[in-house]
Amino acid sequence: MAGIALKDLLEAGVHFGHQTKRWNPKMKEYIFGERNGIYIIDLGRTVTLFRDAEEFITNLAADGRTILFVGTKRQAKDVISEEALRCGMFYVNERWLGGLLTNFATIQRSLGRLRDIETMATDGRYDTLSKKEISRNEKERRKLQKNLEGIRGMTRLPDAVFVVDTRKEKIAVDEARKLKIPVLGIVDTNCDPDEVDFVIPGNDDALRAIRLFASRIADAVIAGRGMKESAEVESTREAIDDGSSEDRGARPGRPARRSREAAPASA
Structure with a gap:
């Protein structure tokens, strides 16, 4: 570029x-x-x-x-x-x-907690909580979301x-x-x-x-x-071409079918 x-x-x-x-x-x-x-x-x-x-x-x-x-x-x-x-x-x-x-494992646990709170709001668990507990969870969710939104999918x-x-x-x-x-x-x-x-x-x-x-x-x-x-596409194309070449090379002419008359008699 x-x-x-x-x-x-x-x-x-x-x-x-x-x-x-x-x-x-x-x-x-x-x-x-x-x-x-x-x-x-x-x-x-x-x-x-x-x-x-x-x-x-x-x-x-x-x-x-x-x-x-x-x-x-x-x-x-x-x-x-x-x-x-x-x-x-x-x-x-x-x-x-x-x-x-430097303490990435703890951050991953915080991300897990964020996912859990978000799931609670949709899977019915909020129905079993008091308004105070829901309010506390929502406050925690907003804080976690604000600080961690940009690294949600960062697993390493x-x-x-x-x-x-x-x-x-x-x-x-x-x-x-x-x-x-x-x-x-x-x-x-x-x-x-x-x-x-x-x-x-x-x-x-x-x-x-x-x-x-x-x-x-x-x-x-x-x-x-x-x-x-582009490299992956080219690699896939080469693999397909190589496979096709091998298939063509490994396909010998079909042997002539032996007639029943020519088959050896069973002992």
Whole structure:
């Protein structure tokens, strides 16, 4: 797929970093300069590094792996859910629950509890409960649904995590690093790039910048899945062709039918 265009980055305001007094010195190599007290991000580096991130995601998706989209800040919430759903991946756009990755078994139990409460409302069990018990269950359901909706079908740990604002989502980044799950992140001038495997230098506050990066990551997933499906179709076609060839090769001429007169007499 075509790389991200410098023009698109400029139009989305990706080059605008934070105030010079609010920066992480480790980001120095990704900064082009300073203007009116604001650091300007080197978009040449962004183009190159984002290409690496896209390629990694495409290959991951082509291998049937999963990516978790993470962005809980106000500007990112809707974009993260929309793009993750568009490419069929999981997401967290509400509060990050501590241990979501490192204590995954507990999260799975919470998902099981959510499914159980939802089933209770339809299988008649609510009929046996008091209004107070039903109200308590519904309150629990809403809370679980709000925090876990984006990972309902995630039965195993993700193979990569895409993060908007690695500083705000530090707990998510730390958990992924602890489990050696690759982290791809939009890293602004106030973030620590050493915590991220695939650094995407850019504005992590502007809605247009967030949407641009998230949509391109989703596109990379879709492209990878398309490659996987094409490979599976080709593999199936080859298997069918090989099977047909074997059938043709193993079909000898039918032997002449022996006449009853020629049959040997039984002893």
